[in-house]
Amino acid sequence: MNKTVEYYFDFGSPxxxxxxxxxxxxxxxxxxxxxWRPMLLGGVFVATGNASPASVPAKGKYIFxxxxxxxxxxxxxxxxxxxxxxxxxxxxxxxxxxxxxxDARFADYCSAMYRAIWVDAQNMNDPxxxxxxxxxxxxxxxxxxxxxxEPEVKNQxxxxxxxxVARGVFGAPxxxxxxxxxxxxxxxxFVREALTA
Amino acid sequence: MNKTVEYYFDFGSPxxxxxxxxxxxxxxxxxxxxxWRPMLLGGVFVATGNASPASVPAKGKYIFxxxxxxxxxxxxxxxxxxxxxxxxxxxxxxxxxxxxxxDARFADYCSAMYRAIWVDAQNMNDPxxxxxxxxxxxxxxxxxxxxxxEPEVKNQxxxxxxxxVARGVFGAPxxxxxxxxxxxxxxxxFVREALTA
Numbered sequence: 432m433n434k435t436v437e438y439y440f441d442f443g444s445p446x447x448x449x450x451x452x453x454x455x456x457x458x459x460x461x462x463x464x465x466x467w468r469p470m471l472l473g474g475v476f477v478a479t480g481n482a483s484p485a486s487v488p489a490k491g492k493y494i495f496x497x498x499x500x501x502x503x504x505x506x507x508x509x510x511x512x513x514x515x516x517x518x519x520x521x522x523x524x525x526x527x528x529x530x531x532x533x534d535a536r537f538a539d540y541c542s543a544m545y546r547a548i549w550v551d552a553q554n555m556n557d558p559x560x561x562x563x564x565x566x567x568x569x570x571x572x573x574x575x576x577x578x579x580x581e582p583e584v585k586n587q588x589x590x591x592x593x594x595x596v597a598r599g600v601f602g603a604p605x606x607x608x609x610x611x612x613x614x615x616x617x618x619x620x621f622v623r624e625a626l627t628a
Numbered sequence: 629m630n631k632t633v634e635y636y637f638d639f640g641s642p643x644x645x646x647x648x649x650x651x652x653x654x655x656x657x658x659x660x661x662x663x664w665r666p667m668l669l670g671g672v673f674v675a676t677g678n679a680s681p682a683s684v685p686a687k688g689k690y691i692f693x694x695x696x697x698x699x700x701x702x703x704x705x706x707x708x709x710x711x712x713x714x715x716x717x718x719x720x721x722x723x724x725x726x727x728x729x730x731d732a733r734f735a736d737y738c739s740a741m742y743r744a745i746w747v748d749a750q751n752m753n754d755p756x757x758x759x760x761x762x763x764x765x766x767x768x769x770x771x772x773x774x775x776x777x778e779p780e781v782k783n784q785x786x787x788x789x790x791x792x793v794a795r796g797v798f799g800a801p802x803x804x805x806x807x808x809x810x811x812x813x814x815x816x817x818f819v820r821e822a823l824t825a
Binding site for chain 1: 676677678683684685686687689690693694697793796797798799809811814815818
């Protein structure tokens with residue numbers, strides 16, 4: 432069997448981060464390949480009329496407690512980022528650029544971005560901090576920032592985001608197993624069921 | 629031990645309905661008492677700035693598939709109600725009135741309302757349908773509608789809804805175990821953990 436789960440993500444989403452911590456085990460348990468699909472969550476929100484849970488104060492206050500509960504259950508670190516929301520457009524463009532050129536460090540890069548935002552609570556809105564995080568991860572920061580500025584890369588992130596919306600995506604993370612869509616890091620059990628059905 | 633879980637609900641919420649189907653097993657497994665807390669979800673939305681998931685078309689389309697998946701997992705019936713959203717103010721007032729007078733048929737009434745909306749997909753926006761459903765359930769429809777019109781009952785639903793909002797509620801169902809809040813029928817596993825901790 433040739434099973435695949437698509438994982439639509441944006442580094443700015445704590446739920447997408449939580450999901451990312453569970454993907455290696457999911458892949459190991461199901462034998463499925465995980466296809467990482469970068470998208471710009473802000474673009475998805477604009478296109479669908481959806482908004483961050485944080486846009487409703489009571490929901491925003493609750494949702495981080497909910498994420499903390501899952502982090503505890505998963506046994507993974509999670510910090511509230513005081514600079515949330517993070518404008519991730521450059522970070523997501525770099526992800527797209529690395530994927531386009533089939534760079535072997537794509538997974539390392541994604542881990543580093545999630546860690547910077549949701550474990551180390553760095554201010555990734557600040558270009559100097561982004562450059563420092565990239566350098567600390569052994570990446571060539573100027574080269575990656577130049578990659579993010581390439582028209583092909585910019586267009587590809589736009590196209591991927593539009594494709595996500597066309598498929599029904601309205602939040603992050605979103606998974607597809609074939610045409611079955613699952614929204615939320617709290618639906619990984621259903622994703623697992625779909626992959627083992 | 630004297631354990632209690634508070635269950636804030638509105639009959640108009642399919643998620644609250646799904647949760648209601650799991651409460652007997654939760655109570656049996658944990659030995660906890662379930663306190664049913666009526667609220668007017670529309671009032672909660674106005675007070676908190678939250679909105680039904682159906683207000684975002686892509687989310688509304690998805691969320692009923694999500695509910696259907698849980699209904700299948702739980703082994704309980706669920707129909708999409710073509711008259712959604714249902715204005716539940718009278719139905720919730722009756723629930724409050726029955727609770728205020730400690731009527732032994734409170735639970736039967738709640739089951740009948742959930743069934744009418746989410747199993748039989750009845751148009752509970754229509755007063756004649758409401759009366760017919762009440763009569764079919766062995767309730768005295770005119771008496772219950774009169775109960776719903778009592779100022780004490782109206783004020784109590786308002787007070788319960790305001791209390792819910794003051795405690796941080798922004799959607800349905802919401803559970804409290806002590807001061808720990810849990811939102812969503814998909815958080816019953818966390819509620820169970822909190823009750824058995």
